[in-house]
C-alpha cells in the first residue's frame with residue numbers, strides 16, 4: 506500500500522464568517538479559502554481598498570457613515586462564490602441580517618481571556634480607550650444577533666486555525 510492520499514475537500518459557497526473583533530474571521534477565512542481553493546473576501550479589506558483606513562473613516566465621518574459604506578461592500582461581497590469574512594459589526598445592518606438568513610453562516614466565538622492577547626497592537630477604533638472592557642460590552646450586546654444568524658458556532662479560544670478550518674469543512678463540505 507502506498508501513502509494514503511487525502512481526497513480534496515470542497516464546501517458549498519459562499520460561506521460567511523461572523524463574530525466579534527479578534528475572533529479570527531480574517532485569519533480563519535483566508536486559511537479556509539486557501540484550503541478549499543475558493544476566493545477569499547474580507548469586507549474590512551474591501552472597505553479600506555475603496556475608502557481608506559477604517560480608523561480614519563471612524564474619525565472623519567463617524568460610525569454611522571462607516572456602517573453605510575460597509576453595507577455597500579457587504580452587499581456586493583455576498584453575491585460572490587467565496588469565503589467571506591464580515592467586519593465584526595456588519596450584522597448591525599438589518600439588510601445584512603436579512604441576507605444572512607439565507608446563507609451558511611459560521612459564528613466564530615472567543616473568550617475575553619483569549620482575545621486579550623489577540624487584540625494587542627491592532628487598530629480597532631471601537632476599542633480606542635476602552636480595550637477589553639469595551640470589547641466585552643460590545644460582544645455581549647451582539648451575541649444574540651450572532652446567535653440568531655449562525656448555522657455553526659465554533660469557540661476559537663483554544664483551537665488552532667487548522668482545526669477550525671477542518672470543522673467548518675466537515676460541517677458544510679464533502680469530498681469530490
Ligand SMILES: Nc1ncnc2c1ncn2[C@@H]1O[C@H](COP(=O)(O)OP(=O)(O)OP(=O)(O)O)[C@@H](O)[C@H]1O
Pocket residue numbers: 524525526527528529530531532533549592593623624629661662664665666669
Ligand atoms: N484560533 C486562533 N488561535 C490563536 N490566535 C488566533 C486564532 N485566530 C486568529 N488568531 C490571531 O488573533 C488575531 C486576530 O485575528 P483576526 O484578525 O483574524 O480577527 P478578526 O475576527 O478578523 O478581527 P476584526 O473583526 O478586528 O477584523 C490575529 O493576530 C490572529 O493571528
Ligand SMILES: O=C(O)C1=C[C@@H](O)[C@@H](O)[C@H](O)C1
Pocket residue numbers: 525526549559591592593594595628629630631
Ligand atoms: O466590531 C466592529 O464593529 C468592527 C470590527 C472590525 O472588523 C471593523 O469592521 C471595525 O473596526 C468595526
Ligand SMILES: [Mg+2]
Pocket residue numbers: 530531532547549590
Ligand atoms: Mg478581520
